[in-house]
Amino acid sequence: MVKDLLEMVSQFIFYLGIVFTLLFLYKVFYIFVAFKARRDHSQEEKEVPLHKYAFLIPARNEELVIGQLIQSIKNQNYPRELYDIYVCADNCTDQTAEIARQAGAIVTERFNKEVVGKGYALNHLLNIIKRDYSSESYDGYFVFDADNLLDENYIQEMNKTFNQGYRVTTSYRNSKNYDENWITSGYALWFLYEAEFLNRPRMYLKTSCAVSGTGFLIHSDVIKENGGWVHHLLTEDIEFTVAQIIKGEKIGYCGKAVFYDEQPSIFSESWKQRLRWAKGFYQVFMRYGKDLMNGIIRGKGNRVSCFDMMMTLAPIIIVSFLSLVGNIVVLLLALLEGEGLFNEYVFRGAGGILSIYVFLFFFGLITTTMEWNKIRCSNWKKIFYMFTFPLFMFTYLPISLVALFKKIEWKPIQHTVVKSIDDLR
Template sequence: MLRFVRHLNESIILFLGIIYAYQAVYTLIGLWLRRRKEIRPRARLHKYAAVVSARNEENVIGDLIASLKAQRYPSELLDIYIVADNCTDRTAEIAEAAGAIVYRRSSRTEVGKGYALDWFFARLCRERRDYDGYFVFDADNLVDPNFVAEMNRTFDSGKYDALTSYRNSKNFGSCWISAGYSIWFLREARFLNAVRCALGLNCAISGTGFLVSDRLIRENRGWPFHLLTEDIQFSADCAVRGRRIGYCGRAMVYDEQPITLRQSWDQRLRWSKGFYQVDGRYSWALLRGILYGGRRGFSCYDMLMTIAPAMLLNVGLVLFNGVIVAAAFSLPHFLTRWVIREVVHTVVFLLVNFYLGMLLCGGLTVLSEWKAIEAKPVQKIVYLFTFPFFMLTYVPISLAALVRRVEWKPIRHNAVKKA
């Protein structure tokens, strides 16, 4: 039994290491990649719609619209739409005064961003308005003045059905929670999406600051992605169907991160539940997609690993060892002590390696993106060491998401300016 416990623990740890080893390769490639000046061909100017689903966002909607109005791109080629979704405040009025086209939507049953986008595209189709693509933003965003021009340049290559961008934060320095989010999204940009794009693999949409072609919207007959994480659902669907998602690192959007543990818990509980939903719906299709081989097959594998409940596997390993300890009390005393010592060693090994792994991950991200992070140097350093604790809070969140019924809840945003 003792040998079995040790071998099982070692086998599970080794298995997790093997299936995620490719991300270590991504990191090495990400360190090698550099933002360099390049000669880029002149791009044809496309017509776009910027779409924002907003629920009670009167504090921030005006700033977002102002940043979209300030784009270094012909204003006649960029229309701004606000879907005032179940609003009970002045979001619609402020958006109209700021120059946006406002659609008011009310539904008590179909709640959430996915439903709001689907409703919007259905209405736009009826109105027969023609666009080449649609930008999707969250109401709390601020958009860099060159965002649309840079996305247009990449989109005009014709290689992609959708594009994601460089997601930065307005409030990295607010607290350890907002910094934790910020580091994770910066890592996603530098060490995941930038590398995927360089290797010709599919990228993943992450909530906001992305572009979807009109061709793909028409093919999908709108936005039929209504799970709690509709962005990941869209990304998984594209991987399965061979639709290309690219990345434009020159296009930057600033996002406001939660600053309280309660807000963060609610948001990440929804994300975790949404990942389980996507995992349940797309895992088998992604497994089949791996058989395509080549870049498409590896894109399916990458997406499968993205939605896989890796945190639960680690938690399950800890719980398994807890059961072993409980069973060990029926053994002779000297064997009980040996089992407890073996289990404590395994749990400590997991915790220490998790902390060190996240510290390394965060450290490489902060150092690589040092200039892009708008915070004081001391904040960048201090919050680097709290980043592993932020990630560790996913443990209870992942467990709660297994058993709790989760519904979409709005996150209250404030008029936070960039640091």
């Protein structure tokens, strides 16, 4: 009977692996496209019109880092009269508002304990601009978190992509604290992979890229059409992305526009943050999954983008979890049954777990190799963190499972890495 159960579990894992491979094979294709896109990227620089922008920065108890962000924005190689900096000190109990004002930002304070989250702070800022600064005419709005830092050419590069006609554009996300530990490097390596091996090939293939958290530019017309910032699920960035793609919008990517952000270094903080992300993905999937499916079936120019986002949202992490658990069950059953089944099933189960590790290691290896010179970290740590990257990704499995059943509310992540853009150079 144990042998029959082992065979049944093994078959389940096998067919699950086939489905998983077929659905995500296109992301391996993206890697090859990314290499070609990088080779073809060098183009003759042309002068483009300069536009006026506003920076929107929601901040909750960010007195340690808000000043460095504002300074990096003020130091841009872009005419200072063509951009303004707005900060929403959202339910703050520290000196965030005062420090932001002293640094040169236009600051508004918001106190509302009933509706909390980044989306509400963004909409508050947009309402304040509309009410009190209506004389200012902004062509677009940058969205940043308080812990970010901008490369000095950030606006200049984003303005070029803006002039290509993209009404939403995301950028290259690097890390302030890649070298801190296996958790911070795990985050950072994923964001680098997302930028160069997901968004770059999407841009090259003229499908839609995806906004990820922070560091993006929105045309003022999009804000007007949406009636402000109307996305308030736990992952407002993914909700915004999906909603725009369903409408037929193509989100652009600017790899030359570089910014840095801080990653959680304590596992409990990381668990809390990624639990919110996982729950938010489920929320977006439940709300927009039907529309994405309609886009895949009936869409004209955005079928690929709808499929891509469906594969991003679909709870594939649960499929991975089932596969991993299945392999562990095979291992345990084979060990309990005795030596007779050991060779046949233990190696099969161990091979399944190892194959998942190798699959994730491959993505970490490719990303680390290609972005080697951009990673702020010693060489031996770069190599070491390639091996810990799959372990970091494995931790998403229990997080995603807990997120299915646990009620989760938005909570801020404390930022403590105080660096300037000069420190990162």
